[in-house]
Amino acid sequence: MPEPVVIEGAGEMQARARELARTGKSIGFVPTMGALHAGHMSLIERARRENDVVVVSIYVNPSQFGPDEDYSRYPRPFEADKALCAAAGVDYIFAPKTLYAEDVRTWVTVGGLEDKLEGLSRPGHFRGVATVVTKLLSIVRPDRAYFGRKDAQQLLIIQVLTRDLDLGCQIVPCETAREPDGLAMSSRNSYLTPSERRQALAIHRALEYCRTQVKLGELDAMKLLGGMGDILSQQPDLEVDYIAIVDADTLEDLRAVQGDVLVAIAAKVGKTRLIDNIRFEEVA
Numbered sequence: 001m002p003e004p005v006v007i008e009g010a011g012e013m014q015a016r017a018r019e020l021a022r023t024g025k026s027i028g029f030v031p032t033m034g035a036l037h038a039g040h041m042s043l044i045e046r047a048r049r050e051n052d053v054v055v056v057s058i059y060v061n062p063s064q065f066g067p068d069e070d071y072s073r074y075p076r077p078f079e080a081d082k083a084l085c086a087a088a089g090v091d092y093i094f095a096p097k098t099l100y101a102e103d104v105r106t107w108v109t110v111g112g113l114e115d116k117l118e119g120l121s122r123p124g125h126f127r128g129v130a131t132v133v134t135k136l137l138s139i140v141r142p143d144r145a146y147f148g149r150k151d152a153q154q155l156l157i158i159q160v161l162t163r164d165l166d167l168g169c170q171i172v173p174c175e176t177a178r179e180p181d182g183l184a185m186s187s188r189n190s191y192l193t194p195s196e197r198r199q200a201l202a203i204h205r206a207l208e209y210c211r212t213q214v215k216l217g218e219l220d221a222m223k224l225l226g227g228m229g230d231i232l233s234q235q236p237d238l239e240v241d242y243i244a245i246v247d248a249d250t251l252e253d254l255r256a257v258q259g260d261v262l263v264a265i266a267a268k269v270g271k272t273r274l275i276d277n278i279r280f281e282e283v284a
């Protein structure tokens with residue numbers, strides 16, 4: 001496989017994207033913060049199948065990290081990421097040093113969705129995500145951009161901003177990639193000690209408990225939340241941030257699993273914050 005072309009400049013990336021569009025090539029885009037794992041690779045493989053050209057961005061976006069979060073220690077294995085991209089047939093890696101002018105004054109916020117679930121625990125996080133994704137989509141100008149369902153709130157916010165700002169790009173949601181035992185893949189899993197790794201699996205177990213209960217006919221949100229809470233509380237190093245049963249479009253709390261429903265968990269295992277979710281569509 002030929003090496004991907006690495007582009008650092010936003011202007012150069014934009015010019016290349018324009019040129020590709022002029023020659024009628026479709027662009028599939030996978031935005032990442034690097035530390036690529038099998039989850040990212042499944043997005044890249046799908047982008048490869050569905051487009052003429054694949055662009056992967058690698059940029060640890062400072063504006064989506066809070067002051068006490070892991071921005072400085074976030075893994076940055078660029079050479080390993082590049083090798084994975086080469087093996088997957090990626091054409092371009094967009095790896096800007098920064099995407100923000102020192103006096104940046106323009107931020108993108110998506111009303112009504114940013115101050116719920118993740119947004120409550122990570123104030124400003126989604127403003128950072130929405131802004132960087134808007135910038136990346138404006139620079140790369142893809143036909144399709146691929147996002148994992150593990151970050152369900154991020155996916156929803158990006159779908160809404162792409163529609164509201166007429167960015168002309170199709171957002172393609174992709175299933176959460178999981179380890180063989182069910183743990184959702186995440187670059188942050190690499191922070192877990194073996195004991196934390198075992199305890200983290202309770203998040204998946206709690207969600208699967210919920211899935212089974214709903215199949216058996218239990219739709220009451222309080223009962224389901226209680227059962228999931230019991231499973232999580234058995235882990236000594238796991239601290240629940242939230243367990244939520246919400247409308248998948250508005251993220252408003254629900255009393256019952258009815259309609260299009262997102263069941264989401266965020267928890268700290270040791271010092272590592274993990275999220276996962278399942279979705280029910282149109283349960284009567």
Ligand code: PAF
Pocket residue numbers: 031032033059061064129132133151154
């Ligand atoms: O999901 C991520 O890795 C990031 O939030 C994204 C979409 C690349 C924006 O920085």
